[in-house]
Amino acid sequence: xxxxxxxxxxxxxxxxxxxxxxxxxxxxxxxxxxxxxxxxxxxxxxxxxxxxxxxxxxxxxxxxxxxxxxxxxxxxxxxxxxxxxxxxxxxxxxxxxxxxxxxxxxxxxxxxxxxxxxxx
Amino acid sequence: xxxxxxxxxxxxxxxxxxxxxxxxxxxxxxxxxxxxxxxxxxxxxxxxxxxxxxxxxxxxxxxxxxxxxxxxxxxxxxxxxxxxxxxxxxxxxxxxxxxxxxxxxxxx
Numbered sequence: 604x605x606x607x608x609x610x611x612x613x614x615x616x617x618x619x620x621x622x623x624x625x626x627x628x629x630x631x632x633x634x635x636x637x638x639x640x641x642x643x644x645x646x647x648x649x650x651x652x653x654x655x656x657x658x659x660x661x662x663x664x665x666x667x668x669x670x671x672x673x674x675x676x677x678x679x680x681x682x683x684x685x686x687x688x689x690x691x692x693x694x695x696x697x698x699x700x701x702x703x704x705x706x707x708x709x710x711x712x713x714x715x716x717x718x719x720x721x722x723x
Numbered sequence: 724x725x726x727x728x729x730x731x732x733x734x735x736x737x738x739x740x741x742x743x744x745x746x747x748x749x750x751x752x753x754x755x756x757x758x759x760x761x762x763x764x765x766x767x768x769x770x771x772x773x774x775x776x777x778x779x780x781x782x783x784x785x786x787x788x789x790x791x792x793x794x795x796x797x798x799x800x801x802x803x804x805x806x807x808x809x810x811x812x813x814x815x816x817x818x819x820x821x822x823x824x825x826x827x828x829x830x831x
Binding site: 638640647648649650653662664698700703706707708709710711713714715716 | 754756758760765766767768771772777807809811812813817818819820821822823824825
């Protein structure tokens with residue numbers, strides 16, 4: 604059975620950094636593209652980052668302004684999101700999601716979500 | 724980047740049919756996917772690549788598309804279908820994905 608288990612969220616001060624993790628199991632992690640999606644409180648879903656199966660291709664939402672970095676370690680079946688220079692606008696529930704095909708935004712498995720709160 | 728537009732809220736009587744729409748220029752070129760999200764839960768893929776249902780999704784859910792508009796139809800809506808529904812597709816501006824703003828479905 605496919606599982607994506609997230610960790611690493613929490614409370615961080617403005618300007619701080621945080622790293623989110625997403626551990627995959629039940630499938631060949633290295634064969635799938637992965638994404639991060641976030642949802643601010645009471646708001647809709649926002650795609651924020653994509654990484655190819657090898658890690659060689661990455662894309663980011665313009666709204667991140669270069670502050671976040673997506674990465675993966677296929678040997679550990681894990682996906683990461685390094686978040687720097689965090690602001691109140693980054694307060695959200697963050698999800699990892701598995702892609703179903705090449706550069707395809709149909710995502711069949713999602714992590715449970717991890718809450719990031721940016722506040723002093 | 725492109726945008727996808729959804730009606731904020733739609734309601735349907737129990738057992739009736741409802742259509743939720745998603746409009747945007749990227750849908751002329753790319754397929755739409757649809758996600759269901761219930762309170763405090765992660766999104767669930769209900770329709771992918773315009774009109775395909777993942778395993779376990781009831782066949783009352785179907786998808787279609789015409790021009791720049793994609794639709795999710797629920798035929799015989801059930802109480803458990805009350806949720807937020809989001810469309811997404813590839814972004815015609817080059818990014819892998821863009822979401823619609825979501826539609827809150829109420830089953831009366």
